[in-house]
Amino acid sequence: MYQISKNMNINQMNVGNQPPRITAETVKQAKVFECTCGGKMFSEKMIIKKLSSLLSPTGREEMFPMNLLVCDSCGLVPKELDPDNMIPEEFKTK
Numbered sequence: 001m002y003q004i005s006k007n008m009n010i011n012q013m014n015v016g017n018q019p020p021r022i023t024a025e026t027v028k029q030a031k032v033f034e035c036t037c038g039g040k041m042f043s044e045k046m047i048i049k050k051l052s053s054l055l056s057p058t059g060r061e062e063m064f065p066m067n068l069l070v071c072d073s074c075g076l077v078p079k080e081l082d083p084d085n086m087i088p089e090e091f092k093t094k
């Protein structure tokens with residue numbers, strides 16, 4: 001399985017900007033990512049963000065969904081998965 005949610009593309013998770021070349025061998029050598037709590041399984045969840053009419057480019061209040069990968073053990077998103085710092089602190093590990 002090789003799945004990246006919409007708001008976290010592979011380029012952001014790699015160092016540098018090379019297109020990812022993932023083979024079965026590469027996957028075998030890769031370590032399993034762990035949450036700060038030690039959790040290794042994650043579930044995709046969704047929050048909905050609301051942009052006030054004052055900030056919205058359309059001049060109207062806008063709502064948009066955002067995918068989160070949440071740790072099954074602690075229920076939070078590991079900070080490393082949010083390099084652009086778009087996820088509210090309350091959902092992230094410290």
Ligand SMILES: [Zn+2]
Nearest residue numbers: 035037071074
């Ligand atoms: Zn966790």
